[in-house]
Amino acid sequence: MEGDAGRGLECQRTMDGRESNGNKTSNAVVIxxxxxxxxxxxxxxxxxxxxxxxxxWFSEPQSSSGEAxxxxxxxxxxxxxxxxxxxxxxxxxxxxxxxxxxxxxxxxEKDECAYQEMIAHLPLCSIKSPKNVLVxxxxxxxxxxxxxxxxxxxxxxxxxxDQMVIDVSRKFFPELAIGFDxxxxxxxxxxxxxxxxxxxxxxxxxxxxxxxxxxxPAQELVEKPFFDTIARALRPGGVLCNMAESWWLHTHLxxxxxxxxxxxxxxxxxxxxxxxxxxxxxxxxFILCSTEGPPVDFVHPINPIxxxxxxxxxxxxxGVYNSEIHEAAFxxxxxVKREVEALR
Amino acid sequence: MEGDAGRGLECQRTMDGRESNGNKTSNAVVIxxxxxxxxxxxxxxxxxxxxxxxxxWFSEPQSSSGEAxxxxxxxxxxxxxxxxxxxxxxxxxxxxxxxxxxxxxxxxEKDECAYQEMIAHLPLCSIKSPKNVLVxxxxxxxxxxxxxxxxxxxxxxxxxxDQMVIDVSRKFFPELAIGFDxxxxxxxxxxxxxxxxxxxxxxxxxxxxxxxxxxxPAQELVEKPFFDTIARALRPGGVLCNMAESWWLHTHLxxxxxxxxxxxxxxxxxxxxxxxxxxxxxxxxFILCSTEGPPVDFVHPINPIxxxxxxxxxxxxxGVYNSEIHEAAFxxxxxVKREVEALR
Numbered sequence: 001m002e003g004d005a006g007r008g009l010e011c012q013r014t015m016d017g018r019e020s021n022g023n024k025t026s027n028a029v030v031i032x033x034x035x036x037x038x039x040x041x042x043x044x045x046x047x048x049x050x051x052x053x054x055x056x057w058f059s060e061p062q063s064s065s066g067e068a069x070x071x072x073x074x075x076x077x078x079x080x081x082x083x084x085x086x087x088x089x090x091x092x093x094x095x096x097x098x099x100x101x102x103x104x105x106x107x108x109e110k111d112e113c114a115y116q117e118m119i120a121h122l123p124l125c126s127i128k129s130p131k132n133v134l135v136x137x138x139x140x141x142x143x144x145x146x147x148x149x150x151x152x153x154x155x156x157x158x159x160x161x162d163q164m165v166i167d168v169s170r171k172f173f174p175e176l177a178i179g180f181d182x183x184x185x186x187x188x189x190x191x192x193x194x195x196x197x198x199x200x201x202x203x204x205x206x207x208x209x210x211x212x213x214x215x216x217p218a219q220e221l222v223e224k225p226f227f228d229t230i231a232r233a234l235r236p237g238g239v240l241c242n243m244a245e246s247w248w249l250h251t252h253l254x255x256x257x258x259x260x261x262x263x264x265x266x267x268x269x270x271x272x273x274x275x276x277x278x279x280x281x282x283x284x285x286f287i288l289c290s291t292e293g294p295p296v297d298f299v300h301p302i303n304p305i306x307x308x309x310x311x312x313x314x315x316x317x318x319g320v321y322n323s324e325i326h327e328a329a330f331x332x333x334x335x336v337k338r339e340v341e342a343l344r
Numbered sequence: 345m346e347g348d349a350g351r352g353l354e355c356q357r358t359m360d361g362r363e364s365n366g367n368k369t370s371n372a373v374v375i376x377x378x379x380x381x382x383x384x385x386x387x388x389x390x391x392x393x394x395x396x397x398x399x400x401w402f403s404e405p406q407s408s409s410g411e412a413x414x415x416x417x418x419x420x421x422x423x424x425x426x427x428x429x430x431x432x433x434x435x436x437x438x439x440x441x442x443x444x445x446x447x448x449x450x451x452x453e454k455d456e457c458a459y460q461e462m463i464a465h466l467p468l469c470s471i472k473s474p475k476n477v478l479v480x481x482x483x484x485x486x487x488x489x490x491x492x493x494x495x496x497x498x499x500x501x502x503x504x505x506d507q508m509v510i511d512v513s514r515k516f517f518p519e520l521a522i523g524f525d526x527x528x529x530x531x532x533x534x535x536x537x538x539x540x541x542x543x544x545x546x547x548x549x550x551x552x553x554x555x556x557x558x559x560x561p562a563q564e565l566v567e568k569p570f571f572d573t574i575a576r577a578l579r580p581g582g583v584l585c586n587m588a589e590s591w592w593l594h595t596h597l598x599x600x601x602x603x604x605x606x607x608x609x610x611x612x613x614x615x616x617x618x619x620x621x622x623x624x625x626x627x628x629x630f631i632l633c634s635t636e637g638p639p640v641d642f643v644h645p646i647n648p649i650x651x652x653x654x655x656x657x658x659x660x661x662x663g664v665y666n667s668e669i670h671e672a673a674f675x676x677x678x679x680v681k682r683e684v685e686a687l688r
Contacts, residue, residue, distance in 0.1 A: 059414075066416035066437025072409070093410025111592070114677070248455070248621050275619050275626055277592050282619055282626015317678065324675040331672030333458070333664040 113319025120146035138210035139165035144179025236293025457663025464490035483509035488523025580637025602686035
């Protein structure tokens with residue numbers, strides 16, 4: 001854990017390539033003309049190289065096939081098909097190691113702090129003394145690492161469907177997988193819906209859904225029955241934090257999820273967001289809900305991280321999260337407020 | 345101006361391609377293997393196609409040559425070298441029309457609202473009844489359009505060095521160039537430093553620097569003499585809002601600019617940011633400064649846009665900005681606070 005205090009700095013410097021030579025336009029452009037020509041003239045080539053690392057570059061289509069974000073690959077570290085999805089790990093030139101599931105960037109070493117911290121602390125800092133927490137997905141361990149900062153927590157259940165994600169994280173992302181080493185963590189490899197069905201009613205103070213995008217194994221995780229089982233497993237006034245896409249790209253999906261949550265959760269339902277450079281549009285959102293019971297004011301953290309004694313466990317500084325960022329995460333663009341009825 | 349009320353919606357739907365077919369992974373990947381191979385094996389090709397549109401794709405290197413953001417080009421509308429820079433306009437598949445200067449995306453129709461609104465309203469909503477405003481750069485007219493919402497404003501000077509940017513905007517971006525039609529606008533084509541030197545001392549309530557990145561013609565705009573001339577041209581308690589890059593990528597540049605501003609401006613100096621999907625890392629920052637005089641509290645808008653009578657001039661809804669977004673823009677990630685000394 002040595003040297004973690006300088007993590008933000010290291011992160012910044014690594015990404016600062018175009019400052020260091022004083023002229024950002026002097027860097028080579030990434031996609032040469034022959035490639036672009038091929039893309040335009042041979043659409044069948046596009047189909048063939050879906051979601052793969054090819055000769056030094058990984059490319060993820062963004063909001064539509066009209067946009068892409070590309071990372072230069074220094075080294076492919078792992079690529080295999082699990083029972084559920086394609087798992088890829090590579091060393092990138094700009095963002096450190098990168099984990100990709102089914103062609104979609106899940107995390108990079110350089111900006112993972114933003115996502116992991118927000119999805120964990122938005123819910124846990126919104127209630128007093130959380131004790132029992134369930135993580136759905138999150139097999140990389142990063143969310144567990146963040147939950148560890150809360151000394152009030154006694155039990156952390158995690159239900160991840162894909163053992164390969166856990167193994168790969170332990171091997172290539174020790175800074176995230178360290179989350180599994182907390183003795184409060186109980187790992188369950190399996191289907192989260194099954195797990196939740198057998199969970200005692202009212203067991204959890206908080207449930208955190210750190211799933212991949214709602215396609216493939218995670219498809220069911222945006223449907224009403226799933227939210228029903230979560231609500232059942234939460235205590236009165238318990239909280240859910242669910243990954244919820246970008247308002248630039250997925251307004252309709254967000255609207256649908258919010259409508260379901262308003263039906264299921266009789267406490268508060270709120271939407272928050274943060275910036276993650278390697279996610280599409282640079283934005284990732286979170287839906288926060290509470291069950292009927294003691295009211296929860298998500299916007300003003302009742303359990304501020306700055307007052308937690310063990311928040312800097314393992315001497316690990318927070319990268320992005322703080323109480324100001326927490327409150328700011330709930331400020332939404334005007335067009336989002338107009339479009340997403342459930343936010344009005 | 346008809347139909348502007350639905351702009352946010354239209355914007356969102358256009359970018360929502362991968363939702364509409366219910367499966368984001370089904371869209372074609374953008375960069376075929378032949379291309380990626382060529383990139384890896386023939387670095388000289390990279391150098392040749394710097395910052396150009398080639399056979400259907402535009403690509404901008406991001407934080408370093410290890411990362412790129414690419415947009416599919418439906419149609420090149422304009423490409424010419426002005427006296428100062430290369431000006432390119434194309435119709436993109438995902439973001440509407442795009443303006444590019446020297447290979448760097450300046451704005452797209454679909455997300456320009458975020459930048460233009462923030463850079464204009466962050467300063468103008470922070471002071472009571474702004475009357476005289478100067479815009480440096482901003483030749484597309486978008487910032488002028490936003491300033492128009494403030495009925496207290498009597499004079500809007502704009503000093504843009506490149507006539508071609510203005511002409512191109514009038515032709516291809518009428519929704520932005522409409523800003524020039526306001527009778528309060530006085531256009532000066534020329535060097536901003538020269539213009540400021542001849543401006544009467546204390547003339548302006550607000551100066552907004554909407555420059556391109558600090559290379560090429562905008563290089564001088566991050567140096568102390570420039571800030572000195574701005575401070576001189578501002579009234580006591582007048583405000584500056586200056587475009588200031590991304591904290592993910594340019595922490596050192598931000599630190600340098602903040603240090604200079606602390607030296608020059610004896611009122612407040614603050615840093616704010618917003619999310620713009622087509623800018624590197626999805627983040628763009630702003631430095632806000634006030635001169636000695638009546639104190640300015642940038643974080644809590646004293647002149648809230650929700651109370652401005654003409655804020656919806658031309659029936660144009662705000663896309664991103666509102667008073668909550670204003671306050672939230674000042675919340676900074678923990679690592680930025682640690683790294684950027686001047687923010688402590």
